[in-house]
Amino acid sequence: MGYKKDQIKDFAEEIKEKDKDIKAFITIVDDPEVPESGEYKGVPIAIKDNIITEGIKTTCASKILENYIPPFDATVVKKLKEAGFVIIGKTNLDEFAMGSSTERSAFFPTRNPIDLERIPGGSSGGSAAAVAADMVPVALGSDTGGSIRQPSAFTGIYGFKPTYGLVSRYGLVAFASSLDQIGPMAKTVDDIAKVMSVIAGKDEMDSTTVDVNIDFLKDLNKGIKGMKIGAIKTVFDEQGLHEDVANAFEEFVKVIEELGAEVEWVDVPSIKYSVAVYYIIAPSEVSSNLSRFDGVRYGLRIKGENIKEMYMKTRNAGFGEEVKRRILLGTFTLSATYYEAYFSKAQKVRRKISDELYNSLKEFDALILPTVPTPAPKIGEIKDPLTYYLMDIFTIPANLAGLPAINVPFGKSGNLPLGMQIMGRRFEDAKVLRIAKAIQESTTKNKDGKTHGCYREIKS
Amino acid sequence: MSRYRTVIGLEIHVQLSTKTKMFCSCSAESFDAEPNTNICPVCTGQPGVLPVINEQAVEYAVKTSLALNFDVHEYSRFDRKNYFYPDLPKGYQITQYFHPIATNGWIEIEDEDGNKKKIRLRRLHMEEDAGKLIHAGNSMKGESLVDYNRAGVPLVEIVTEPDISSPKEARLFLEKLRSIVRYLGVSSGDMEKGALRCDANISVVDEETGRSSNRVEIKNINSFKFVEKALEYEAKRIREVLEKGENVPQETRGWNMKEKKTISMRSKEEENDYRYFPEPDLPPLVLSKEYIEKIKQSLPELPDQKKERFMKEYNLPRYDATVLTSDKDLASFFEEAAKLTGKPKDVSNYIMSQVLRYMNENNIESIYDTKIKPEHFKELFELVDSGKITTNIAKNIIKDILKTGKSPSEIVKEKGLEVVTDENKIAEIIKKAMEQNPDAVQQYKNGKKSVIGFFIGAVMKETKGKADPKVVQKIAAKLLEEE
Numbered sequence: 001m002g003y004k005k006d007q008i009k010d011f012a013e014e015i016k017e018k019d020k021d022i023k024a025f026i027t028i029v030d031d032p033e034v035p036e037s038g039e040y041k042g043v044p045i046a047i048k049d050n051i052i053t054e055g056i057k058t059t060c061a062s063k064i065l066e067n068y069i070p071p072f073d074a075t076v077v078k079k080l081k082e083a084g085f086v087i088i089g090k091t092n093l094d095e096f097a098m099g100s101s102t103e104r105s106a107f108f109p110t111r112n113p114i115d116l117e118r119i120p121g122g123s124s125g126g127s128a129a130a131v132a133a134d135m136v137p138v139a140l141g142s143d144t145g146g147s148i149r150q151p152s153a154f155t156g157i158y159g160f161k162p163t164y165g166l167v168s169r170y171g172l173v174a175f176a177s178s179l180d181q182i183g184p185m186a187k188t189v190d191d192i193a194k195v196m197s198v199i200a201g202k203d204e205m206d207s208t209t210v211d212v213n214i215d216f217l218k219d220l221n222k223g224i225k226g227m228k229i230g231a232i233k234t235v236f237d238e239q240g241l242h243e244d245v246a247n248a249f250e251e252f253v254k255v256i257e258e259l260g261a262e263v264e265w266v267d268v269p270s271i272k273y274s275v276a277v278y279y280i281i282a283p284s285e286v287s288s289n290l291s292r293f294d295g296v297r298y299g300l301r302i303k304g305e306n307i308k309e310m311y312m313k314t315r316n317a318g319f320g321e322e323v324k325r326r327i328l329l330g331t332f333t334l335s336a337t338y339y340e341a342y343f344s345k346a347q348k349v350r351r352k353i354s355d356e357l358y359n360s361l362k363e364f365d366a367l368i369l370p371t372v373p374t375p376a377p378k379i380g381e382i383k384d385p386l387t388y389y390l391m392d393i394f395t396i397p398a399n400l401a402g403l404p405a406i407n408v409p410f411g412k413s414g415n416l417p418l419g420m421q422i423m424g425r426r427f428e429d430a431k432v433l434r435i436a437k438a439i440q441e442s443t444t445k446n447k448d449g450k451t452h453g454c455y456r457e458i459k460s
Numbered sequence: 461m462s463r464y465r466t467v468i469g470l471e472i473h474v475q476l477s478t479k480t481k482m483f484c485s486c487s488a489e490s491f492d493a494e495p496n497t498n499i500c501p502v503c504t505g506q507p508g509v510l511p512v513i514n515e516q517a518v519e520y521a522v523k524t525s526l527a528l529n530f531d532v533h534e535y536s537r538f539d540r541k542n543y544f545y546p547d548l549p550k551g552y553q554i555t556q557y558f559h560p561i562a563t564n565g566w567i568e569i570e571d572e573d574g575n576k577k578k579i580r581l582r583r584l585h586m587e588e589d590a591g592k593l594i595h596a597g598n599s600m601k602g603e604s605l606v607d608y609n610r611a612g613v614p615l616v617e618i619v620t621e622p623d624i625s626s627p628k629e630a631r632l633f634l635e636k637l638r639s640i641v642r643y644l645g646v647s648s649g650d651m652e653k654g655a656l657r658c659d660a661n662i663s664v665v666d667e668e669t670g671r672s673s674n675r676v677e678i679k680n681i682n683s684f685k686f687v688e689k690a691l692e693y694e695a696k697r698i699r700e701v702l703e704k705g706e707n708v709p710q711e712t713r714g715w716n717m718k719e720k721k722t723i724s725m726r727s728k729e730e731e732n733d734y735r736y737f738p739e740p741d742l743p744p745l746v747l748s749k750e751y752i753e754k755i756k757q758s759l760p761e762l763p764d765q766k767k768e769r770f771m772k773e774y775n776l777p778r779y780d781a782t783v784l785t786s787d788k789d790l791a792s793f794f795e796e797a798a799k800l801t802g803k804p805k806d807v808s809n810y811i812m813s814q815v816l817r818y819m820n821e822n823n824i825e826s827i828y829d830t831k832i833k834p835e836h837f838k839e840l841f842e843l844v845d846s847g848k849i850t851t852n853i854a855k856n857i858i859k860d861i862l863k864t865g866k867s868p869s870e871i872v873k874e875k876g877l878e879v880v881t882d883e884n885k886i887a888e889i890i891k892k893a894m895e896q897n898p899d900a901v902q903q904y905k906n907g908k909k910s911v912i913g914f915f916i917g918a919v920m921k922e923t924k925g926k927a928d929p930k931v932v933q934k935i936a937a938k939l940l941e942e943e
Contacts, residue, residue, distance in 0.1 A: 052508040065507065072501050074508060173507040178740035206510050207742050285740060288542050291551020292505045296606065307604075311544055334542070334735035343737060 002042020005034045008086055011044060015088065015135045023110050024120075024129035027057050028089040038084025040198070045080060046130045046139035049090035050097050051182065052171035053077050056087065060173050061105035062095045064293045064300045064318030074171020075206065076140060076182050076199045083198040088136060091126025095320045096290065097147055097175045099123050100388045101377075104322045109379055112155060114417060118376040121151030127185050128155040138186040138195050142172055144179045145278050146371070146395025152185055152407040153419025154376035158436065159185040160192045163426050164402030165210040167196075168203030174289040176282040177208075179399040189437040192406070193217050196429065216430050224438045225260030230364035233265040235373075237272065238393060242374040245418055248411030249370050252420045252439075255410075256368070259438050266360055266367070270353045274396040275389055277353065280333050280346035281400075286323075287330030293318060322385065354401035361403075361425045366435055369394050371407045371419035394421060404429040406436050410443065464702070465665040466695045467672075468624035472637060473615050473657040474647045475589065476520045481612035482588040483511030483554065488613045495594070495607035503612035505549030510741050513538075517614035518745065520646040521561055521586050522755050524616055527640050527762055530565030530584055534747050538586075538739040543732050546606050547591040555617075557736045560585035561745065567640070568764065569632040574778055579633050580621040589613040622661070627691035634658060634687055635786065639763050643788045650825075651684045658687060664698040664708075673698050673708035678722055680714045690715040694722050766791055774804035783812055789826040797834035801841050810837065814858040831865030832858070840868040852925055853877050880927045883935060886919055890936050893918040894943065904940050912936050 003011055012028055019025050026049045034042055047053060050060045052070040054077075059065045077087065094104035102110040102125025110125045112118040113133035120129040124141030128151035131139050141148040143161035152159025160183045167182045174180060184195035193216040202211040231253050235241060253263050295301035295314035302317050304310035319327070333342035360367060372391055382388055398405035403426060407419040424432035481488045484502035502509045525532045539557040565581035591611035595604050618637070624630050638649035638656055648655045658681045665672045676698065681690050694713070701708050712731075713722040761769070763785045770781040770791075785791045794811060798804035815827065824830055840857075843849045849857075849872055857871045864871075872878055880886065893915050894901050904911045915936045919927050 052506075058507070060507070068507070070501075070506065070508070072506075170510050171508040174741075176740075205512060207512050208510075208740075284737060288540050288552050288735070288737070291542060291544065292507070292549065294544060294546075294551060296546045297504055297549065298506070307546060331735065334737055336733050336735070339735075339737075 002040060002084065003034065003044060003086065004042060008032050008034050008042070008044070008088075012088060015130075018133060018135050019130075021111060021116060022113055022129050022133055022135075023108050024091055024126040024133065024135060025089045026059055026061060026092050026105075026107060026126070029056060029087060032086045032088050033081070034086050035081055035084045038082060040194070041084030043085050043138075044088040044136050045085045045195075046089050046091050046127055046136045047077065047087055048093055048097075048124050048127050048139070048141050050093060050142055050173040050175070051077060051140060052173065053087055053090065056090060058090065058173070059107075060096045061093045061107060062318065062320070062323070063106045064314070066106075066300065068299050070171075072171070075168035075203045077171060079199050080140075080195075085198075089130075091124070091130055091139060093126055093147075094123035095323050096173065096286075097123040097142055097144060098286070098322050098326055100146070100150055100391055101379075101382070102126060102151070103379060104320060106320050111379070112376050114155060114415065115376070117378050118416070119154065119379050121154035121372075121376060123147040123151075124159070124185065125151045128152055128157060128159065131155070131157050131185050131187060138184055138191050140182055140195075140199075141185050142175070142180055142182050143395075143399065144175045144181075144282060145392045145399050148183045148185060149371050149395050149405060149407040149419070149421060150392070153371035153409070153417070156409040156417030156419075157185055157187050158189055158192050158406060158408065158440075159183065160196065160406045160429075160433070161398060161404065162196065162200065162429050163404045164399075165208050166200050166212070166214070166404070166427065166429060168199075168201075168206040168209050170203055170205035174285075176285040177289060178285060179278075179282060181399075189406075189433055189440050190217075190220065192436075193220055193430075193433050196433070200429075210427070212427050214427065214430050216433060219430060219434055220437050222434060223259065224256070224365075224435050227261040227365040227435070228363065229256055229261050229263045229435075230266040230360055230367045231263050232268050232271070232367055232369040234268050234271055235369050235394060238373055240373045240390060241370075242413065244375065244411065244413035245370050245373055248418045249420065252368065252410050255439060255442055256435075259442055261365075261435075263368075264364070266364070268356050268360055268367075268397075270349070270356045271393070271397050273349050274353055274400055275393050277346045277349045277400060278392065278396045279329070279389055280342050281350060283326040283330035284334045284343050284346075285330065286326045287328075287334060290319075290323070290327055325385065350400050353397060357397060357401045357403060357423075358425075365424070366432060367423045369421050369423070371395060371421040375413040375416035375418060398423050402426060404432045406432050408436050408439050410439070463666060463668050464699050465667055466625055466627075466691075467622045467663045467665060468627070468630050468691060469622040469661040470620045470624065470630060470633065471659045471661070472618045472620075472634070474524070474618065474637075474641055474649070475655040475657075476517055476614040476616065477645070477647050477655075478514055478516040478520060478614050480514055480516070482514050482517050482586070482614040483612055486612065490609070493609060495605070495609060498609040499611070503549065504608050505551070511554055511739075513742060513745065514614060517586060518561075518747070519755065520614070520644075521584065521616050522747070522752060523644050523759065524618075524641060524646055525562035525565065525584050526752075526756050527644055527759060528565040528567060528581055528584065528618070528637075530562035530581065532562045532747070532752050533559070534749065534752070535559065535744055536561040536585075536747075537744045538742045539736050540739050541587075542735040545590070546604065547593050547608075547611070549591065549608060549611055553587060553590065554739055554742070555587035556585035558738065559744075567633060567636055569629060569636050570782060571628070571632060572779075577623075577629065579623045579629075582619045582621050584616055584618050587615050587617060589615050622663075627688040627695065630660065630691055631684075631688040634684065636763070638684075639786050639788070643760055643762055645760075651682065654682060657682060660687075660691060660694075662691060662694050662698070664695060664702060666702055671702075673702055674710035676708065676710070677712045678715055679712060679725065683717070686715060686717060689720065690722060693720065697722065763791075770794075774798055774808075776804060776808055780805075780808045780812060783816070784808060787826070789828050793827045793834060797837040800834050800838045803841055806841065807837055810855070810858060814855055815862065818859055818862045830862045832862045833865070836861050836868055843868055843872065847928065848872065848878055850879055850925065850928060853879075877926055880923045883931065886923075886927055886932055886935050887939060889919050889922045890915050890932075890939050894939065901940065901943055905943070912940065915940070
């Protein structure tokens with residue numbers, strides 16, 4: 001049910017109108033390219049603005065790349081175009097994906113379509129808002145510590161972080177390379193599965209991709225009868241856990257049991273270290289990954305008396321506060337004197353957390369836990385970065401262990417949506433989607449009889 | 461024995477002559493092209509790009525490691541070395557720091573007197589090259605331009621143990637290493653063009669007091685000729701500081717070619733902290749035993765093996781064999797010519813004297829860059845054997861062949877170099893000389909037989925060396941006796 005060439009311009013105009021208050025997009029393409037062929041010919045998709053698009057400005061919501069027009073397409077973008085998708089625009093994010101609110105965009109914050117006073121979450125807040133506000137049926141985000149799942153939870157949509165190595169990162173502007181993964185955001189699990197079918201797979205340009213063939217659609221509707229699910233009870237130790245989230249989680253367990261799966265409460269004690277580990281490993285990689293933004297070859301350049309001064313002026317003017325904070329952190333943790341005490345130790349703890357999760361998953365088909373401990377805060381409500389960092393506690397473990405994990409919209413806090421998370425074994429992404437689909441079906445049937453917020457399914 | 465002992469360790473970068481760059485598909489051969497025409501998003505560090513390991517570079521690194529007697533590891537990994545410099549597009553270099561592909565190797569060097577020494581090699585690892593800075597002319601005062609054609613070309617870095625004890629040994633080591641990489645065909649080994657780059661660590665130990673100076677690193681020794689000179693200069697400088705009873709600061713110095721001295725670049729305190737950490741964009745490099753074994757089996761004959769074989773097969777003295785096998789091209793040329801002529805020692809003599817002298821004088825690296833062919837030797841020897849030219853003439857025309865590529869008989873004909881066999885003509889010249897030099901004749905008569913040399917010389921002068929000295933001697937003796 002895609003758009004034709006002569007309709008797409010009007011569609012882009014429509015998005016511009018809808019986006020006036022929400023500000024989900026950094027760039028809306030004026031005259032989007034409609035592929036001639038492909039299974040999803042003419043279906044519009046929004047791309048997070050840290051994913052490279054040839055000929056379309058890719059800013060990472062940073063001043064340092066404000067006018068950067070890339071010379072090539074990310075592998076995922078290439079695949080989407082080949083499948084017929086129309087790249088309709090580039091969505092807002094926290095600068096270089098570093099943040100959980102989209103307030104850290106160098107240009108403007110994005111608002112949550114459910115409540116314009118609130119953040120849409122982040123860092124893929126623009127993509128989440130664009131989907132939640134029905135501007136596009138699907139969008140791509142990137143997830144390093146929860147950047148797809150957390151905004152999906154705050155805006156009431158599905159957001160999937162695939163197994164590390166399943167989707168090519170070629171063309172994703174690197175934040176923390178060992179954690180980053182691109183994934184789809186949509187209003188139905190079917191749409192998630194369809195986009196996954198297009199973007200997944202081994203890529204010669206990304207040596208960390210793995211050659212596995214997954215059929216995301218075949219078993220999607222087979223239900224979860226007889227599955228064994230582990231509900232992580234460690235989450236109740238979390239001090240910041242909102243009462244409504246706790247209740248929703250218990251309700252979530254019941255729904256899964258009603259669907260015929262066996263749920264067992266399980267302890268994963270080491271996840272309490274995940275935030276600490278993450279905020280050593282991620283900034284370390286950031287400090288290296290962002291070194292290329294030096295004003296020499298592309299992007300912003302502020303002239304100086306000498307090369308060192310040019311570097312300093314350019315990077316000082318080009319990077320925002322949060323980005324600088326992480327570069328400083330990472331430069332420190334990688335320095336020869338502190339490498340053992342911080343980076344090296346963090347790697348060991350990362351392994352321990354991963355092993356604990358892998359061991360649990362030997363027993364269970366999947367693990368469940370809330371996506372975020374709270375509903376979406378108001379814009380400007382949270383001032384200190386640490387509060388935001390701690391909010392990532394439930395999403396970070398999947399990144400550290402490279403596991404697939406999806407946000408399922410489930411429950412409410414007042415009018416605000418909440419999200420629950422399903423985490424699966426490595427490369428059992430299809431099973432994660434299958435569980436999510438079963439829940440989607442049940443909540444649709446059980447709660448309001450409508451398809452959960454879906455406005456347009458992607459059809460060929 | 462001298463009071464001071466020099467301790468040298470080298471770090472050598474060898475540029476691999478692979479088809480493509482280390483992590484992208486740009487050509488690795490055409491970095492001399494117009495600036496920035498041999499680049500892509502990957503090797504210019506565009507946002508979002510990722511590296512992909514070049515298999516040929518791995519193969520070359522394994523080849524080199526095996527030829528240098530290294531332990532090649534089935535598991536190795538890449539790491540990032542972080543520092544800011546405009547020629548480094550990503551702000552980090554991908555290298556192997558924590559787990560190099562090979563450790564624990566050695567090279568044997570041999571001096572002119574046949575003294576052998578093993579130099580231990582600590583490690584060999586793979587990495588990528590940087591671009592080149594071009595400092596602009598007056599029109600753009602103070603500005604520099606960057607050419608990324610070379611960025612991402614594969615390198616291996618080889619680090620020695622501090623086993624080198626003189627600048628001369630350092631040169632011998634580098635010559636041997638260059639010879640090996642050329643034999644393997646993994647690098648041009650051309651130091652002047654940057655295909656082989658050398659940094660040296662040097663310290664001096666006072667044997668009397670047992671005290672050692674700090675270690676000084678010398679960078680940018682980018683010419684074969686200067687390795688020995690730079691190290692000699694530095695060893696002397698350090699010795700002089702020690703003799704004054706002063707401390708040698710630990711620092712990095714650069715070799716200044718023009719002034720022929722080393723100049724302080726930065727002190728230890730100014731050293732970079734490279735913040736090494738594992739490269740998350742690349743999985744570990746895992747090689748199978750079979751893969752390593754297969755490359756081992758495919759190694760070509762190396763200089764030392766060839767040398768032993770030449771000594772045995774062609775009955776050459778060790779010195780000849782060493783010189784001839786030091787260069788792969790020279791060795792293969794020799795072998796061809798030796799087989800063709802059946803006179804290996806003669807070929808060796810000509811090559812070691814006339815040919816190498818010509819190549820040195822004209823800065824020619826490979827014998828194949830001269831015009832001489834193995835067939836020329838065959839013809840040349842035939843001319844000598846049949847008595848058409850003298851050995852002296854043969855030696856002289858080698859130079860013409862090297863230069864012009866003309867056949868020996870052609871040159872002999874053109875220049876009229878054929879032996880003067882006309883005994884009457886020779887006798888005439890001698891008679892004339894006897895008439896003009898009665899004193900000499902008298903001396904001969906008085907028993908000073910060595911005077912005959914004077915008459916032989918007169919003939920050689922008149923015939924421009926084309927007369928056979930034996931024939932001349934015979935005739936001269938006869939005429940003088942008759943007088």
